Amino acid sequence: MSMKALLFDFDGTLLNTNDLIIQTFMYVLEERFPGQYSPKDCMDFIGPSLIETFEQITPDEVEVMIEKYRQWNQENHDALVTEYDGVVDTLEKLKMQGIRLAIVSTKRRDTIAKGLELMGASHLFEFVVGLDDVKKVKPDPEPVLLAIEKLGVEKEEVMMIGDNYHDIEAGKNAGVKTAGVAWSIKGEEFLRTFNPDYILQHMSDLLTIVEES
Incomplete structure (x- = not known):
C-alpha cells in the first residue's frame, strides 16, 4: 500500500527550536534554582510536554513555571529559532x-x-x-x-x-x-x-x- x-x-x-527550548528552560530554572541546572541537563526536557517536565521538577508550581516558560519562549522565539x-x-x-x-x-x-x-x-x-x-x-x-x-x-x-x-x-x-x-x-x-x-x-x-x- x-x-x-x-x-x-x-x-x-x-x-x-533546540536553542530556544534550552535557553528558555535555563532562564526559568536559573531563577528558581540558581546554579543547579546546565544547558546539558535541559536537553533531557526536549520532547516531553511542559506539564510532564515541571511535574517532575516543581510539582507544587507546575502552572506558574509553565506560564513563565511560555512568556519568555514567546518573547524570544523569532530570534532563537x-x-x-x-x-x-x-x-x-x-x-x-x-x-x-x-x-x-x-x-x-x-x-x-x-x-x-x-x-x-x-x-x-x-x-x-x-x-x-x-x-x-x-x-x-x-x-x-x-x-x-x-x-x-x-x-x-x-x-x-x-x-x-x-x-x-x-x-x-x-x-x-x-x-x-x-x-x-x-x-x-x-x-x-x-x-x-x-x-x-x-x-x-x-x-x-x-x-x-
Missing part, C-alpha cells in the same frame, strides 16, 4: 505530489502556528494536532490516531516522523511506519535504538521513500 500521509513532529524536526536545510522545499514537493501533511506535536497549537508562519509553511499542512487536542501526549498513540482519523486514511498509508523517541514510540503504538531524523539533538545512534523504519539524513530523503512505497 502506498504512502499517502506524513505526520510530523514540530520542534527539532521541522524547525530548529533557525531553519533546517531543505525542509520547506521538500514539504512543497510532497504536497505537489498529493501527499497529505499534518503535524502531531506536544506543543500548543498557537506556538506551532507562530513557528510555521516564520517558516512560511502554514499553507502546507492540513491541520495540527497539538497539546490542546488530546488527553494523552506522545508516546501514547492518541495524537497519531486522532490525526489518522482526521485524514480518513488507512494506518498502512501513514508515517510518523520525529527527532525523539516519543515520536517513534507513538508511531509504533499507533501501528504506522516511523522515521527518525538524523539532525536530532539526541543523535542518530540514540534514535536507532528505537528501531524506526527509516532514518532521514536529509529532509529530501522523504521524496525517495514516498516514491518507493
Whole structure:
C-alpha cells in the first residue's frame, strides 16, 4: 500500500527550536534554582510536554513555571529559532505530489502556528494536532490516531516522523511506519535504538521513500 500521509513532529524536526527550548528552560530554572541546572541537563526536557517536565521538577508550581516558560519562549522565539536545510522545499514537493501533511506535536497549537508562519509553511499542512487536542501526549498513540482519523486514511498509508523517541514510540503504538531524523539533538545512534523504519539524513530523503512505497 502506498504512502499517502506524513505526520510530523514540530520542534527539532521541522524547525530548529533546540536553542530556544534550552535557553528558555535555563532562564526559568536559573531563577528558581540558581546554579543547579546546565544547558546539558535541559536537553533531557526536549520532547516531553511542559506539564510532564515541571511535574517532575516543581510539582507544587507546575502552572506558574509553565506560564513563565511560555512568556519568555514567546518573547524570544523569532530570534532563537533557525531553519533546517531543505525542509520547506521538500514539504512543497510532497504536497505537489498529493501527499497529505499534518503535524502531531506536544506543543500548543498557537506556538506551532507562530513557528510555521516564520517558516512560511502554514499553507502546507492540513491541520495540527497539538497539546490542546488530546488527553494523552506522545508516546501514547492518541495524537497519531486522532490525526489518522482526521485524514480518513488507512494506518498502512501513514508515517510518523520525529527527532525523539516519543515520536517513534507513538508511531509504533499507533501501528504506522516511523522515521527518525538524523539532525536530532539526541543523535542518530540514540534514535536507532528505537528501531524506526527509516532514518532521514536529509529532509529530501522523504521524496525517495514516498516514491518507493
